[in-house]
Each structure stands twice: as C-alpha cells, then as structure tokens.
Amino acid sequence: MLEALPLLPDDPILGLAAVCRADENPKKVDLTVGIYMDENGVCPVFEAIQQAQNMLVEREVSKAYLPPAGVAGFNPGMQKLVLGEGSTALADGRVSSIQAPGGCGALRIGAEIIQAASPGARVWVSDPTWPVHIPLLGSVGLQFSTYRYYEPQTHGVNFDAMVEDLKGAGAGDIVLLHGCCHNPCGADLSKEQWSIVGDMAEAQGFVPFIDFAYQGLGDGLDADAAGLRHLAERLPEMIIAASCSKNMGLYRERTGCTLFLAKDGKSADALLSQAKVAARRVYSMPPAHGALLASTVLSDSALTANWQSELHSMCGRINGLRSDLVEKLQASTGRDFEFIRAEKGMFSFLGLSSDQVQTLRDDYSVYMLGSSRINVAGVNARNIDYLADSIAKVL
Numbered sequence: 001m002l003e004a005l006p007l008l009p010d011d012p013i014l015g016l017a018a019v020c021r022a023d024e025n026p027k028k029v030d031l032t033v034g035i036y037m038d039e040n041g042v043c044p045v046f047e048a049i050q051q052a053q054n055m056l057v058e059r060e061v062s063k064a065y066l067p068p069a070g071v072a073g074f075n076p077g078m079q080k081l082v083l084g085e086g087s088t089a090l091a092d093g094r095v096s097s098i099q100a101p102g103g104c105g106a107l108r109i110g111a112e113i114i115q116a117a118s119p120g121a122r123v124w125v126s127d128p129t130w131p132v133h134i135p136l137l138g139s140v141g142l143q144f145s146t147y148r149y150y151e152p153q154t155h156g157v158n159f160d161a162m163v164e165d166l167k168g169a170g171a172g173d174i175v176l177l178h179g180c181c182h183n184p185c186g187a188d189l190s191k192e193q194w195s196i197v198g199d200m201a202e203a204q205g206f207v208p209f210i211d212f213a214y215q216g217l218g219d220g221l222d223a224d225a226a227g228l229r230h231l232a233e234r235l236p237e238m239i240i241a242a243s244c245s246k247n248m249g250l251y252r253e254r255t256g257c258t259l260f261l262a263k264d265g266k267s268a269d270a271l272l273s274q275a276k277v278a279a280r281r282v283y284s285m286p287p288a289h290g291a292l293l294a295s296t297v298l299s300d301s302a303l304t305a306n307w308q309s310e311l312h313s314m315c316g317r318i319n320g321l322r323s324d325l326v327e328k329l330q331a332s333t334g335r336d337f338e339f340i341r342a343e344k345g346m347f348s349f350l351g352l353s354s355d356q357v358q359t360l361r362d363d364y365s366v367y368m369l370g371s372s373r374i375n376v377a378g379v380n381a382r383n384i385d386y387l388a389d390s391i392a393k394v395l
C-alpha cells in the first residue's frame with residue numbers, strides 16, 4: 001500500500017537552501033530562508049536566551065509532560081508581549097492562549113478552532129502570502145479566497161484593491177493578516193490602513209486571524225504590534241498566532257502561542273478548552289524547552305532588558321542593511337530601489353524576472369527565491385558589493 005506513494009520534491013524554499021549550502025563558490029550569497037543572520041552569516045543564540053538556558057540546566061528536575069496549555073508563565077508573558085501591558089482586552093479578562101509548537105503550530109491550532117466553529121469556513125489570504133499558509137490551514141478543511149495586496153509596479157500595498165476585495169468578506173469569514181513584516185513582500189499596512197480594516201471587520205463581521213511571526217524585527221516590539229493592538233481594542237473576536245522563532249531566536253525549539261480574543265471571559269475559556277482538545281488530537285503536549293527559556297526571559301527584568309536590547313540591535317541592523325542595499329543597488333544599476341528602505345522586516349521582492357533570478361544562481365551563486373524575494377538579513381559588509389554588482393549584471 002505505502003509503496004504507491006510517489007517521491008515528492010523538496011519544499012521549494014528549504015530545497016533551494018540545500019542547493020545553496022552545497023555550492024562551493026566562496027562568493028556565494030544565501031538570501032533564501034527567513035532566518036536572521038548576523039554580520040558573520042551566523043544565526044545567533046540571544047545572550048539572554050543563553051543565560052536562561054544555563055539557569056534551566058541548573059534547575060530543571062523533570063522532563064515530565066507539560067500540561068496541554070504549556071509552561072505556566074509562558075502564556076501570560078506572551079499575552080503581555082503581543083497585546084501590550086495596557087491592553088483593555090487583557091484587563092477585561094477576555095483573552096486566553098495556548099502554547100504551540102512554533103508559529104506554524106499556533107496557526108494550525110487557530111485553524112482547528114476555526115474549523116470547529118464553522119467547518120469549511122472561508123479564509124481570506126493576501127496575494128501573495130507565505131506559501132505555507134494554504135497547506136497548513138487548508139489541511140483542516142478550511143477554504144480560501146485571496147485579496148489583492150502587493151502591487152509589483154509600485155512595490156507597495158495596493159490598499160484600494162485590498163479594500164475592494166475584502167468587501168466580499170462577511171460574518172463567518174476569517175481574514176488572515178500579517179501582523180508586521182509581511183512575508184514575502186515586506187510591505188506593511190499603515191496605521192490608517194489598519195484602522196480601515198478595523199472599520200470593515202466591525203461593519204462586515206469577519207474575524208481577523210493575525211500571523212505574528214516577526215514582532216520586533218520591523219520597527220520594534222510595540223510599534224510592530226500597533227496594528228493588531230488597534231484591532232484588539234475594537235473587535236469582539238480575533239485569533240493571533242505568535243512565534244518566538246525570529247524575535248527570540250528559538251527557531252528549532254518550536255516555540256509559539258495561539259491567542260484568542262473573545263467577547264467575554266467565558267468564551268475565552270471555552271476557546272482555550274477547545275484548543276487543548278485540538279492540541280491533544282494533533283500533538284498532545286507542546287515541547288518544553290523553548291517556552292521555558294522564553295518565559296524565563298520574559299519574567300526576569302534584567303534578562304528582558306538584555307533580550308530587548310539585542311533584538312533592537314538586530315532590527316537596527318536589518319534597517320541599516322536596507323538603506324545600504326538601496327544605495328549600492330542604485331549606484332550599480334542606476335535604477336530606483338528606494339522601496340527596499342520603506343519595507344519592513346527580513347523580506348523584500350527585488351522585482352527581478354525568474355530568468356534573472358536563475359542567472360544569478362547559475363552564474364554568480366547568488367541565491368534568492370524564484371519570486372526574487374530576498375532575506376535582507378543574509379546581506380553583510382562582505383557580500384553586499386558582490387551582490388549589487390551581480391544584480392547589475394543580470395539587469
């Protein structure tokens with residue numbers, strides 16, 4: 001029976017990263033997978049996480065299962081981090097959350113809850129969106145519609161088109177929004193645009209589902225959460241999938257959290273009970289290590305300060321690289337790349353054709369996704385000139 005299953009190709013992004021790893025050209029440039037890399041091309045362990053880990057090694061006395069909602073201190077810490085200390089939804093006790101295996105696990109738990117509430121519900125996703133969204137959410141039986149989002153000609157959000165398309169989203173529908181640092185395009189909604197989305201959700205009754213995988217990597221922890229916090233203040237219901245992969249560097253520890261904002265505390269408790277049952281049928285209990293580290297950092301003021309300062313430097317470095325890249329690319333190509341500076345987080349589309357992307361790979365060992373999405377954090381002082389020159393040659 002099992003032998004009938006065909007061999008599948010590698011995941012396009014992870015497969016490309018493997019091709020890049022195998023390339024022996026010393027000048028190769030890896031702009032593929034969305035991980036933060038420092039000036040030396042290393043994805044670092046945060047100092048505060050390292051310290052928390054040392055403390056944990058000393059103190060940990062058991063590896064018994066966690067309860068299904070996860071590490072006790074992790075959920076309140078994440079709720080404050082995502083929604084802010086001043087959140088009225090938190091003060092009103094209408095928020096619950098469950099620890100999940102990474103942002104992906106958090107999205108999946110959110111999808112399970114939507115499917116339980118409304119089987120086959122329609123989820124509106126941006127065009128384009130992270131390619132994992134549709135298989136991840138679709139595997140529970142949800143249906144999809146797309147709303148126009150990124151406009152290649154202007155390298156920005158086509159907000160009029162987004163609004164036009166979302167007029168079709170009604171009560172019972174879910175609208176998936178990237179909380180900040182849109183993957184793949186880096187083009188985010190402005191404060192005013194978030195507010196219009198809030199008006200539409202209020203008037204039309206759709207429920208926002210926020211994918212929040214990059215908090216702190218755009219403009220800072222609070223600034224990046226401003227849009228979703230605005231919605232949280234206004235709307236009765238919302239789901240948020242938060243990840244600690246990027247902003248705490250806990251990628252492989254699979255640390256994330258699904259937050260539910262409900263109309264009251266009773267509904268929030270009901271959603272948590274549903275999420276625990278969903279987790280039980282999918283993976284039973286979440287992994288402990290990453291959430292123990294995150295909750296240690298979030299509950300210790302010195303570690304929190306240390307973590308925030310390191311995250312702030314990362315965010316500053318990414319924004320600095322964006323500016324450097326604009327200047328180098330404009331100098332080498334004579335074209336306008338100003339849009340890279342305006343975009344947020346790790347990703348931008350360079351606006352190259354798939355043939356140009358292929359030539360960059362084949363002739364220059366410069367690796368980016370076929371869509372010309374780059375991971376800006378893969379740029380550094382050693383490769384930026386080579387990168388800009390290579391791009392100039394293919395243009």
Ligand SMILES: Cc1ncc(COP(=O)(O)O)c(C=O)c1O
Nearest residue numbers: 034102103104130183213243245
């Ligand atoms: C848009 C988006 N959402 C969610 C995730 C999930 O991240 P993880 O499961 O690694 O926490 C990612 C990771 O790359 C992402 O880019």
